[in-house]
Amino acid sequence: MELKEYLSILAKRKWLVAAIVLLACIATGVKSFYYTTPLYQASAKLIVNQAFEFEGTSMLDLSTMQTNITVINSYKEIIQSYAILNKVASNFPDLKLDANQLRSGLSIGSSAESQVMDLTFVSTSYPQAAKAVNAIAETFRTTNPEIMKVDNVTILNKADAEAQAMSINTSPIVLLFITFVVSFMLAVGLVFLLHYLDDTIKSEKDVEKELELPMLALITKIDKYGARSHKTSASTPKKVGEGSYATLNQ
Numbered sequence: 001m002e003l004k005e006y007l008s009i010l011a012k013r014k015w016l017v018a019a020i021v022l023l024a025c026i027a028t029g030v031k032s033f034y035y036t037t038p039l040y041q042a043s044a045k046l047i048v049n050q051a052f053e054f055e056g057t058s059m060l061d062l063s064t065m066q067t068n069i070t071v072i073n074s075y076k077e078i079i080q081s082y083a084i085l086n087k088v089a090s091n092f093p094d095l096k097l098d099a100n101q102l103r104s105g106l107s108i109g110s111s112a113e114s115q116v117m118d119l120t121f122v123s124t125s126y127p128q129a130a131k132a133v134n135a136i137a138e139t140f141r142t143t144n145p146e147i148m149k150v151d152n153v154t155i156l157n158k159a160d161a162e163a164q165a166m167s168i169n170t171s172p173i174v175l176l177f178i179t180f181v182v183s184f185m186l187a188v189g190l191v192f193l194l195h196y197l198d199d200t201i202k203s204e205k206d207v208e209k210e211l212e213l214p215m216l217a218l219i220t221k222i223d224k225y226g227a228r229s230h231k232t233s234a235s236t237p238k239k240v241g242e243g244s245y246a247t248l249n250q
Helices: 003-012 014-034 062-079 082-091 099-105 126-148 172-197 204-211
Strands: 040-048 052-054 057-059 106-109 116-123 153-157
Touching: 003 014, 003 172, 014 172, 040 062, 040 126, 062 082, 062 106, 062 116, 062 126, 082 099, 082 126, 099 106, 099 116, 099 126, 106 126, 116 126, 126 153
Parallel strands: none
Antiparallel strands: 040 116, 040 153, 052 057, 106 116
């Protein structure tokens, strides 16, 4: 099938494509502006930096750094444990969040070969998200020596509760663009699917394509008044003798 045939198929159902794209964009716009609760994200950073002392001076070597990196996976589990989150919920009642809510909003990440852990918290209020992530970081820092018997965690930076933040899930322009692209692709796919499933013969080309034979005659559609369905002007009947005729000499 050539490009012209593809374009011809799309042109036949262009209103279907336009309707699907328009409805999808309208639905996305309405949901984005009226039915989406904005979410905000705040983050804090922790660093694992245990060192050993040599002649009264704290030193870091490669093996110590590798040890610090290895224990980060354990620290991730400890931070998300109820031993930490229950303490956060009880020590910071102004957050109005229980341990389960704290756990559902908390995410912890770390880059490869790094001693830094990123704590992020998502909430419907940015000040609440900032206070929650700071409370979790501080509680873990003070509680970890009791659990791991080693004091090697430092808060690198805290979230600023007074900062101006943008919501992470309400960007109408981006959502509308994504919706337009996705709905257009789905509409085009639906058009070609309908064309593939439609095996009816609608034109002379369809006959020639199916039978692989030239068409010899065409029967036009006649309405109940005896007029052809083709949009041709009705010719006035001619009298006998009028008009041109072919003779045997011609």
